[in-house]
Amino acid sequence: MKILLLEDDTVLADILVDYLEEEYEVLHTYSMKKALCLSEENTFDLYIFDINVPDGDGISLLKNLRNFNDETPTIFITAFHDTKYLKSAFESGANDFIKKPFDLEELTQRIENIKRHFGLSFLVNITKDLEFDTQNHIVTSKTSLEHLSSKESACLHYLYKNRHRVVSVEEMLQNLWEYDEMPSGDAVRTLIKELRKYVGKEHILNIRGEGYRFE
Structure with a gap:
């Protein structure tokens, strides 16, 4: 299973990459523009996007991808707790949403749920x-x-x-x-x-x- 991670918090990004790479292949970037390039150059099974990054936001990125028929399942992670962001995330085509701070086991369960729903298991x-x-x-x-x-x-x-x-x-x-x-x-x-x-x-x-x- 191949994951594209968009996360600009360097500490959290390092933790997530180390954790996810125990089970999956992970490509990570801090940039929305780079994430778009990577999505065009590779085929991913799952996107994990932060909403707020320095050169844009994950919601706009996902809207762009969905407009180009990219239906890769997507989990948003964010520090925002306002429900308007939750609404915008799902309207953009998100499949799940997790709020910071979160336990890594919670992320695992959300990924497993995505895998079951989208047939991503072995x-x-x-x-x-x-x-x-x-x-x-x-x-x-x-x-x-x-x-x-x-x-x-x-x-x-x-x-x-x-x-x-x-x-x-x-x-x-x-x-x-x-x-x-x-x-x-x-x-x-x-x-x-x-x-x-x-x-x-x-x-x-x-x-x-x-x-x-x-x-």
């Missing part, structure tokens, strides 16, 4: 009968075991994590390939065709003119 039950090993790229049923390519695995995982909505072909191109390696939409359609062989057509629906949705 093993994911994507349907009643199918288990998806996201690290080894394997889909297992009671009667078969299918090895996926890394790109097929990434596509299936992305669709599953965003199963509450329709995902467009353009969005998958932006999130599954580097900008200078981006193929045509046919590459996505080919991936979907292969994945349907493994998980069934009934679980990856084609929403005409819009994209695909995992059911």
Whole structure:
């Protein structure tokens, strides 16, 4: 699991990085602009953003990311206790909110909740009968075991994590390939065709003119 941490408090940032790196891969920055660059250059499983940083704020950053179809789950951390910030955070697309000071175990539980909700665990039950090993790229049923390519695995995982909505072909191109390696939409359609062989057509629906949705 790969986390982008935006936190300008140097002491807290060091504590969080040391703590999180025991379990996860963490990239940290003090700058909103740098965080935006990192989000464009990498694929993250979770964002942890401070609201108030020297060159901007985490809420504006998340609004920007959401406008570009980045649905990466996000936890805000902040010293603000005013409910208007809580409201703004969730309106920007946040998934959780934690107030300073907080216990590290509380952060762990919030991350675990995000993992359960968005299918970020190592093993994911994507349907009643199918288990998806996201690290080894394997889909297992009671009667078969299918090895996926890394790109097929990434596509299936992305669709599953965003199963509450329709995902467009353009969005998958932006999130599954580097900008200078981006193929045509046919590459996505080919991936979907292969994945349907493994998980069934009934679980990856084609929403005409819009994209695909995992059911």
